[in-house]
Amino acid sequence: MNINERFRDIRKLCDMSQEQLGNILGLSRSGVSEIESGRRNVTDKHIRLLTIDSINGKFINEEWLRTGKGEPFKPLTRAQSITDFAADIIKEDDSFKARLIEALSKLSEDDWKVLEGIAEKLADNKKD
Numbered sequence: 001m002n003i004n005e006r007f008r009d010i011r012k013l014c015d016m017s018q019e020q021l022g023n024i025l026g027l028s029r030s031g032v033s034e035i036e037s038g039r040r041n042v043t044d045k046h047i048r049l050l051t052i053d054s055i056n057g058k059f060i061n062e063e064w065l066r067t068g069k070g071e072p073f074k075p076l077t078r079a080q081s082i083t084d085f086a087a088d089i090i091k092e093d094d095s096f097k098a099r100l101i102e103a104l105s106k107l108s109e110d111d112w113k114v115l116e117g118i119a120e121k122l123a124d125n126k127k128d
Contacts, residue, residue: 006065006072007046008036013072014056025049057084 001009011021011032018032025032025046034040042065051062059074076084089098107115 001068002038003042003066004035004038006068007042010050010055010060010065010072011036014058016056024055054080 011018014021017029018036019029021027022029022032026049027035031040035042035046047062047065050065051060053059059076059080061070061072061074064070064072086101089095089101092098
């Protein structure tokens with residue numbers, strides 16, 4: 001698989017149209033089509049724009065895009081995973097998860113220590 005094919009695969013894995021990807025790259029839909037078909041080269045600028053920030057919550061692995069080595073996406077950091085989870089909960093509004101997170105956000109530091117103790121006891125019981 002060459003870089004143009006990986007470029008196309010990234011667009012599809014990010015669930016984007018050629019027009020949407022073109023908006024990120026400053027290209028027209030036909031410009032993206034030309035890259036995907038191999039009639040136009042992927043430039044360093046394109047790669048930089050694709051890998052500098054997340055696209056639909058995914059961080060593209062520059063090495064994979066350039067060489068095919070590794071996985072298409074970088075694993076999320078702990079903070080990114082938490083942020084994604086929170087963003088999904090915000091969209092749900094009145095779900096149990098949203099109500100639970102809201103309740104947790106109101107805990108005092110002492111409440112968090114109590115909750116940590118309960119979680120540790122549950123984990124210990126699970127080991128037995």
